[in-house]
Amino acid sequence: MKKHNYSAGPCILPQEVFEKSAQAILDFNNSGLSILEISHRSMDFVAVMEEARALVLELLGLEGKGYQALFLQGGASLEFLMVPYNLMKNNGKASYLDTGTWASAAIKEAKFFGETIVVASSKSENYSFIPKDYTIPVDADYFHCTSNNTIFGTQMKSFPETNVPMVCDMSSDIFSRTLDFSKFDLIYAGAQKNMGPAGTTLVVVKEEILGKTNRHIPSMLDYQQHIAKESMYNTPAVFAIYSSLLTLKWLKNLGGISAIEKINEAKANLLYEEIDRNPLFKGTAVKEDRSIMNATFLLNDETHKEQFDLLWKEAGISGLNGHRSVGGYRASMYNALPIESVQVLVDVMKNLENRI
Numbered sequence: 001m002k003k004h005n006y007s008a009g010p011c012i013l014p015q016e017v018f019e020k021s022a023q024a025i026l027d028f029n030n031s032g033l034s035i036l037e038i039s040h041r042s043m044d045f046v047a048v049m050e051e052a053r054a055l056v057l058e059l060l061g062l063e064g065k066g067y068q069a070l071f072l073q074g075g076a077s078l079e080f081l082m083v084p085y086n087l088m089k090n091n092g093k094a095s096y097l098d099t100g101t102w103a104s105a106a107i108k109e110a111k112f113f114g115e116t117i118v119v120a121s122s123k124s125e126n127y128s129f130i131p132k133d134y135t136i137p138v139d140a141d142y143f144h145c146t147s148n149n150t151i152f153g154t155q156m157k158s159f160p161e162t163n164v165p166m167v168c169d170m171s172s173d174i175f176s177r178t179l180d181f182s183k184f185d186l187i188y189a190g191a192q193k194n195m196g197p198a199g200t201t202l203v204v205v206k207e208e209i210l211g212k213t214n215r216h217i218p219s220m221l222d223y224q225q226h227i228a229k230e231s232m233y234n235t236p237a238v239f240a241i242y243s244s245l246l247t248l249k250w251l252k253n254l255g256g257i258s259a260i261e262k263i264n265e266a267k268a269n270l271l272y273e274e275i276d277r278n279p280l281f282k283g284t285a286v287k288e289d290r291s292i293m294n295a296t297f298l299l300n301d302e303t304h305k306e307q308f309d310l311l312w313k314e315a316g317i318s319g320l321n322g323h324r325s326v327g328g329y330r331a332s333m334y335n336a337l338p339i340e341s342v343q344v345l346v347d348v349m350k351n352l353e354n355r356i
Protein backbone atom coordinates (compact mmCIF):
# COMPACT_ATOMS: atom_id res chain seq x y z
CA MET A 1 0.00 0.00 0.00
CA LYS A 2 1.28 3.49 -0.89
CA LYS A 3 2.15 5.40 2.28
CA HIS A 4 1.01 8.90 3.22
CA ASN A 5 4.51 10.33 2.96
CA TYR A 6 5.25 13.30 5.22
CA SER A 7 9.02 13.09 4.77
CA ALA A 8 10.88 16.42 4.83
CA GLY A 9 12.97 15.51 1.81
CA PRO A 10 13.62 13.59 -0.32
CA CYS A 11 9.88 13.39 -0.29
CA ILE A 12 6.71 12.53 -2.12
CA LEU A 13 6.53 13.35 -5.84
CA PRO A 14 3.45 13.06 -8.07
CA GLN A 15 2.54 9.45 -8.83
CA GLU A 16 2.67 10.14 -12.58
CA VAL A 17 6.28 11.29 -12.14
CA PHE A 18 7.19 7.99 -10.49
CA GLU A 19 5.49 6.08 -13.29
CA LYS A 20 6.95 8.07 -16.18
CA SER A 21 10.42 8.05 -14.57
CA ALA A 22 10.20 4.28 -14.14
CA GLN A 23 9.19 3.94 -17.79
CA ALA A 24 12.12 6.12 -18.92
CA ILE A 25 14.52 3.91 -17.00
CA LEU A 26 13.34 1.01 -19.15
CA ASP A 27 12.99 2.88 -22.44
CA PHE A 28 13.46 6.62 -22.85
CA ASN A 29 11.38 8.22 -25.64
CA ASN A 30 11.10 4.89 -27.48
CA SER A 31 14.82 5.11 -28.17
CA GLY A 32 15.61 1.57 -27.14
CA LEU A 33 17.86 3.08 -24.46
CA SER A 34 17.39 3.77 -20.76
CA ILE A 35 17.53 7.37 -19.50
CA LEU A 36 20.33 6.02 -17.29
CA GLU A 37 22.52 5.06 -20.27
CA ILE A 38 22.03 7.90 -22.74
CA SER A 39 24.65 10.55 -23.36
CA HIS A 40 23.92 13.95 -21.86
CA ARG A 41 24.97 15.30 -25.27
CA SER A 42 22.31 13.28 -27.10
CA MET A 43 19.66 15.33 -28.87
CA ASP A 44 16.93 13.86 -26.69
CA PHE A 45 18.59 14.89 -23.45
CA VAL A 46 19.68 18.32 -24.67
CA ALA A 47 15.98 18.89 -25.43
CA VAL A 48 15.09 17.84 -21.85
CA MET A 49 17.60 20.28 -20.40
CA GLU A 50 16.38 23.14 -22.60
CA GLU A 51 12.74 22.49 -21.82
CA ALA A 52 13.38 22.20 -18.07
CA ARG A 53 15.37 25.44 -17.96
CA ALA A 54 12.69 27.28 -19.93
CA LEU A 55 9.81 25.84 -17.90
CA VAL A 56 11.40 26.94 -14.62
CA LEU A 57 11.47 30.54 -15.83
CA GLU A 58 7.93 30.27 -17.24
CA LEU A 59 6.46 28.92 -13.98
CA LEU A 60 8.26 31.60 -11.94
CA GLY A 61 7.13 34.36 -14.33
CA LEU A 62 10.74 35.28 -15.09
CA GLU A 63 10.89 34.74 -18.87
CA GLY A 64 12.58 37.54 -20.77
CA LYS A 65 13.66 39.32 -17.58
CA GLY A 66 17.40 38.64 -17.74
CA TYR A 67 17.39 35.43 -15.68
CA GLN A 68 19.08 32.10 -16.35
CA ALA A 69 18.01 28.78 -14.86
CA LEU A 70 20.74 26.24 -14.11
CA PHE A 71 20.62 22.64 -12.95
CA LEU A 72 23.78 22.16 -10.90
CA GLN A 73 25.02 19.58 -8.39
CA GLY A 74 26.29 19.63 -4.82
CA GLY A 75 22.90 20.34 -3.26
CA ALA A 76 21.74 23.60 -1.75
CA SER A 77 24.73 23.23 0.59
CA LEU A 78 27.18 23.95 -2.25
CA GLU A 79 25.23 27.14 -3.01
CA PHE A 80 26.04 28.29 0.53
CA LEU A 81 29.59 28.85 -0.74
CA MET A 82 28.94 29.49 -4.45
CA VAL A 83 26.84 32.52 -3.52
CA PRO A 84 29.63 34.38 -1.69
CA TYR A 85 32.22 33.15 -4.22
CA ASN A 86 30.23 34.75 -7.04
CA LEU A 87 28.70 37.76 -5.31
CA MET A 88 30.89 38.95 -2.43
CA LYS A 89 33.53 41.39 -3.62
CA ASN A 90 37.14 41.17 -2.49
CA ASN A 91 37.02 43.18 0.75
CA GLY A 92 33.27 43.38 0.37
CA LYS A 93 30.53 42.37 2.77
CA ALA A 94 27.40 40.28 2.82
CA SER A 95 24.27 40.43 4.97
CA TYR A 96 22.26 37.44 6.17
CA LEU A 97 19.01 36.80 8.00
CA ASP A 98 19.46 33.92 10.47
CA THR A 99 16.18 31.97 10.61
CA GLY A 100 17.34 28.41 11.18
CA THR A 101 19.86 25.63 10.79
CA TRP A 102 20.22 26.06 7.02
CA ALA A 103 20.49 29.84 7.20
CA SER A 104 23.23 29.52 9.79
CA ALA A 105 25.02 26.93 7.63
CA ALA A 106 24.97 29.48 4.79
CA ILE A 107 26.36 32.17 7.14
CA LYS A 108 29.19 29.87 8.20
CA GLU A 109 30.35 29.52 4.58
CA ALA A 110 30.05 33.25 3.80
CA LYS A 111 32.39 34.02 6.71
CA PHE A 112 35.23 32.29 4.82
CA PHE A 113 34.94 34.98 2.14
CA GLY A 114 34.63 38.23 4.02
CA GLU A 115 32.65 40.38 6.42
CA THR A 116 29.32 38.70 7.05
CA ILE A 117 26.69 40.71 8.87
CA VAL A 118 23.81 38.87 10.50
CA VAL A 119 21.05 41.49 10.37
CA ALA A 120 18.78 39.57 12.76
CA SER A 121 18.44 36.11 14.28
CA SER A 122 15.73 34.13 16.05
CA LYS A 123 18.21 31.57 17.40
CA SER A 124 17.61 32.49 21.06
CA GLU A 125 13.94 31.42 20.63
CA ASN A 126 14.94 28.16 18.92
CA TYR A 127 14.04 29.76 15.57
CA SER A 128 10.32 29.70 16.32
CA PHE A 129 9.67 32.99 14.49
CA ILE A 130 10.92 35.11 11.60
CA PRO A 131 12.63 38.35 12.68
CA LYS A 132 11.03 41.36 10.97
CA ASP A 133 12.69 44.53 12.23
CA TYR A 134 16.12 44.76 10.73
CA THR A 135 18.15 46.98 8.48
CA ILE A 136 20.12 45.75 5.52
CA PRO A 137 23.36 47.72 5.11
CA VAL A 138 23.13 49.69 1.85
CA ASP A 139 26.74 48.85 1.02
CA ALA A 140 26.31 45.07 1.34
CA ASP A 141 27.10 43.10 -1.81
CA TYR A 142 23.91 41.10 -1.28
CA PHE A 143 21.28 40.08 1.26
CA HIS A 144 20.60 36.37 1.85
CA CYS A 145 17.48 34.86 3.37
CA THR A 146 15.79 31.45 3.63
CA SER A 147 12.16 31.59 2.53
CA ASN A 148 11.08 28.45 4.38
CA ASN A 149 12.77 26.90 7.39
CA THR A 150 12.26 23.20 6.85
CA ILE A 151 13.31 22.14 10.34
CA PHE A 152 11.53 24.79 12.41
CA GLY A 153 8.31 25.12 10.37
CA THR A 154 8.51 28.86 9.77
CA GLN A 155 8.12 30.70 6.49
CA MET A 156 8.79 34.26 5.39
CA LYS A 157 5.44 35.77 4.38
CA SER A 158 7.01 38.98 3.11
CA PHE A 159 10.45 40.00 1.97
CA PRO A 160 12.32 43.23 2.67
CA GLU A 161 12.52 46.10 0.23
CA THR A 162 16.19 46.63 -0.48
CA ASN A 163 18.45 47.99 -3.17
CA VAL A 164 21.09 45.34 -2.67
CA PRO A 165 20.80 42.08 -4.63
CA MET A 166 18.49 39.65 -2.83
CA VAL A 167 19.46 35.98 -2.64
CA CYS A 168 17.04 33.37 -1.37
CA ASP A 169 17.35 29.72 -0.40
CA MET A 170 13.93 28.39 -1.49
CA SER A 171 14.84 24.73 -1.11
CA SER A 172 11.71 23.78 0.78
CA ASP A 173 9.04 26.02 -0.72
CA ILE A 174 9.98 26.70 -4.33
CA PHE A 175 6.99 26.37 -6.72
CA SER A 176 4.58 26.17 -3.76
CA ARG A 177 3.21 29.73 -3.55
CA THR A 178 2.91 32.83 -5.68
CA LEU A 179 5.56 35.48 -5.08
CA ASP A 180 6.97 38.28 -7.15
CA PHE A 181 10.05 36.25 -8.04
CA SER A 182 11.55 39.22 -9.89
CA LYS A 183 12.30 40.73 -6.45
CA PHE A 184 15.05 38.13 -6.13
CA ASP A 185 18.36 38.28 -7.96
CA LEU A 186 19.36 34.74 -7.16
CA ILE A 187 17.16 31.85 -6.03
CA TYR A 188 18.44 28.37 -5.29
CA ALA A 189 16.83 25.13 -4.22
CA GLY A 190 17.85 21.51 -3.90
CA ALA A 191 15.50 19.52 -6.15
CA GLN A 192 14.48 16.98 -3.55
CA LYS A 193 11.36 18.69 -2.17
CA ASN A 194 9.00 20.22 -4.70
CA MET A 195 10.92 19.50 -7.87
CA GLY A 196 12.36 16.02 -8.22
CA PRO A 197 14.74 13.42 -6.88
CA ALA A 198 17.91 14.38 -5.02
CA GLY A 199 20.94 14.99 -7.22
CA THR A 200 20.41 18.35 -8.85
CA THR A 201 20.11 21.89 -7.54
CA LEU A 202 18.15 24.60 -9.25
CA VAL A 203 19.77 28.02 -9.47
CA VAL A 204 17.89 30.94 -11.01
CA VAL A 205 20.12 33.96 -11.37
CA LYS A 206 19.83 37.41 -12.85
CA GLU A 207 22.84 37.60 -15.13
CA GLU A 208 23.58 41.26 -14.54
CA ILE A 209 24.63 40.67 -10.91
CA LEU A 210 27.49 38.34 -11.92
CA GLY A 211 31.11 39.10 -12.77
CA LYS A 212 31.59 41.96 -10.31
CA THR A 213 33.77 40.47 -7.57
CA ASN A 214 37.35 40.61 -8.93
CA ARG A 215 37.80 37.16 -7.47
CA HIS A 216 39.25 34.19 -9.26
CA ILE A 217 36.39 31.69 -9.22
CA PRO A 218 37.18 28.02 -9.91
CA SER A 219 35.28 26.98 -13.05
CA MET A 220 32.93 24.48 -11.43
CA LEU A 221 31.88 27.10 -8.88
CA ASP A 222 31.45 29.93 -11.37
CA TYR A 223 27.84 30.66 -12.37
CA GLN A 224 29.04 32.41 -15.53
CA GLN A 225 30.81 29.25 -16.69
CA HIS A 226 27.65 27.21 -16.13
CA ILE A 227 25.58 29.78 -18.02
CA ALA A 228 28.04 29.82 -20.94
CA LYS A 229 27.83 26.01 -21.15
CA GLU A 230 24.02 25.99 -20.87
CA SER A 231 24.16 24.01 -17.63
CA MET A 232 26.33 21.31 -19.23
CA TYR A 233 29.78 22.39 -18.04
CA ASN A 234 30.23 18.84 -16.85
CA THR A 235 27.97 15.80 -16.98
CA PRO A 236 24.72 16.94 -15.40
CA ALA A 237 22.45 14.80 -13.20
CA VAL A 238 20.60 13.39 -16.22
CA PHE A 239 17.97 11.31 -14.43
CA ALA A 240 17.25 13.87 -11.67
CA ILE A 241 16.79 16.60 -14.29
CA TYR A 242 14.48 14.42 -16.38
CA SER A 243 12.29 13.63 -13.36
CA SER A 244 12.34 17.31 -12.40
CA LEU A 245 11.06 18.17 -15.88
CA LEU A 246 8.22 15.68 -15.41
CA THR A 247 7.30 17.35 -12.09
CA LEU A 248 7.43 20.82 -13.63
CA LYS A 249 5.12 19.64 -16.44
CA TRP A 250 2.74 18.12 -13.88
CA LEU A 251 2.65 21.48 -12.11
CA LYS A 252 2.02 23.37 -15.34
CA ASN A 253 -0.85 21.03 -16.27
CA LEU A 254 -2.37 21.56 -12.84
CA GLY A 255 -2.52 25.31 -13.50
CA GLY A 256 0.92 26.41 -12.28
CA ILE A 257 1.96 27.93 -8.98
CA SER A 258 -1.30 29.81 -8.33
CA ALA A 259 -3.26 26.55 -8.58
CA ILE A 260 -0.96 24.57 -6.28
CA GLU A 261 -0.88 27.46 -3.81
CA LYS A 262 -4.64 27.11 -3.21
CA ILE A 263 -4.26 23.38 -2.61
CA ASN A 264 -1.28 23.93 -0.31
CA GLU A 265 -3.20 26.52 1.71
CA ALA A 266 -6.17 24.17 2.06
CA LYS A 267 -3.89 21.37 3.31
CA ALA A 268 -2.09 23.63 5.80
CA ASN A 269 -5.38 25.11 7.10
CA LEU A 270 -6.83 21.65 7.63
CA LEU A 271 -3.87 20.54 9.73
CA TYR A 272 -3.26 23.77 11.68
CA GLU A 273 -6.96 23.98 12.58
CA GLU A 274 -6.69 20.56 14.16
CA ILE A 275 -3.40 21.37 15.94
CA ASP A 276 -5.09 24.45 17.44
CA ARG A 277 -8.40 22.74 18.24
CA ASN A 278 -7.16 19.46 19.66
CA PRO A 279 -6.20 19.88 23.34
CA LEU A 280 -3.57 17.14 23.04
CA PHE A 281 -1.36 19.10 20.62
CA LYS A 282 0.40 22.43 20.25
CA GLY A 283 2.27 24.04 17.36
CA THR A 284 5.90 25.15 17.83
CA ALA A 285 6.11 28.10 15.43
CA VAL A 286 4.42 31.45 16.11
CA LYS A 287 1.16 31.53 14.19
CA GLU A 288 1.87 34.41 11.83
CA ASP A 289 5.08 32.74 10.62
CA ARG A 290 3.79 29.21 10.24
CA SER A 291 4.97 27.37 7.15
CA ILE A 292 2.43 25.95 4.74
CA MET A 293 5.02 23.33 3.76
CA ASN A 294 6.31 21.99 7.11
CA ALA A 295 4.01 22.02 10.14
CA THR A 296 5.86 21.37 13.42
CA PHE A 297 3.90 20.34 16.51
CA LEU A 298 4.23 18.65 19.88
CA LEU A 299 2.13 16.50 22.15
CA ASN A 300 1.25 18.46 25.30
CA ASP A 301 1.71 15.29 27.30
CA GLU A 302 4.56 13.04 26.14
CA THR A 303 2.99 10.01 27.82
CA HIS A 304 0.64 9.78 24.80
CA LYS A 305 3.56 9.41 22.42
CA GLU A 306 3.58 5.63 22.18
CA GLN A 307 -0.15 5.51 21.44
CA PHE A 308 -0.03 8.34 18.90
CA ASP A 309 2.98 6.85 17.10
CA LEU A 310 1.22 3.51 16.87
CA LEU A 311 -1.96 5.10 15.50
CA TRP A 312 -0.33 7.10 12.71
CA LYS A 313 1.87 4.22 11.66
CA GLU A 314 -1.18 1.94 11.54
CA ALA A 315 -2.91 4.53 9.34
CA GLY A 316 -0.13 4.18 6.75
CA ILE A 317 1.59 7.47 7.59
CA SER A 318 5.36 7.71 7.14
CA GLY A 319 8.01 10.32 7.96
CA LEU A 320 6.16 12.25 10.67
CA ASN A 321 8.87 12.39 13.32
CA GLY A 322 10.18 15.89 14.06
CA HIS A 323 13.78 16.93 13.58
CA ARG A 324 15.85 16.33 16.73
CA SER A 325 16.36 20.08 17.28
CA VAL A 326 12.59 20.63 17.68
CA GLY A 327 11.33 17.20 18.75
CA GLY A 328 7.71 16.13 18.43
CA TYR A 329 6.32 15.92 14.91
CA ARG A 330 6.80 17.55 11.54
CA ALA A 331 4.26 17.13 8.78
CA SER A 332 5.87 18.10 5.48
CA MET A 333 3.08 18.87 3.04
CA TYR A 334 4.93 19.40 -0.21
CA ASN A 335 3.16 20.01 -3.52
CA ALA A 336 2.62 16.34 -4.34
CA LEU A 337 1.08 15.36 -0.99
CA PRO A 338 -2.68 14.99 -1.57
CA ILE A 339 -5.15 16.64 0.82
CA GLU A 340 -6.56 13.15 1.49
CA SER A 341 -3.28 12.31 3.27
CA VAL A 342 -3.70 15.37 5.50
CA GLN A 343 -7.25 14.24 6.32
CA VAL A 344 -5.87 10.85 7.38
CA LEU A 345 -3.49 12.56 9.82
CA VAL A 346 -6.21 14.83 11.18
CA ASP A 347 -8.46 11.79 11.70
CA VAL A 348 -5.67 10.05 13.63
CA MET A 349 -5.26 13.11 15.88
CA LYS A 350 -9.02 13.14 16.56
CA ASN A 351 -8.95 9.41 17.15
CA LEU A 352 -6.24 9.84 19.82
CA GLU A 353 -8.33 12.51 21.53
CA ASN A 354 -11.36 10.17 21.59
CA ARG A 355 -9.35 7.39 23.18
CA ILE A 356 -7.97 9.50 26.03
Ligand SMILES: Cc1ncc(COP(=O)(O)O)c(C=O)c1O
Pocket: 009, 074, 075, 076, 077, 078, 102, 146, 148, 149, 150, 151, 169, 170, 171, 172, 190, 191
Ligand atom coordinates in the same frame (compact mmCIF):
# COMPACT_ATOMS: atom_id res chain seq x y z
C1 LIG B 1 16.02 25.25 3.42
C2 LIG B 1 17.11 24.26 3.14
N1 LIG B 1 18.29 24.71 2.70
C3 LIG B 1 19.30 23.86 2.44
C4 LIG B 1 19.18 22.51 2.63
C5 LIG B 1 20.34 21.61 2.32
O1 LIG B 1 20.09 21.01 1.11
P1 LIG B 1 21.05 19.93 0.43
O2 LIG B 1 20.91 18.67 1.22
O3 LIG B 1 20.52 19.84 -0.97
O4 LIG B 1 22.45 20.45 0.46
C6 LIG B 1 17.96 21.99 3.07
C7 LIG B 1 17.79 20.54 3.28
O5 LIG B 1 16.79 20.06 3.75
C8 LIG B 1 16.91 22.90 3.35
O6 LIG B 1 15.72 22.45 3.78
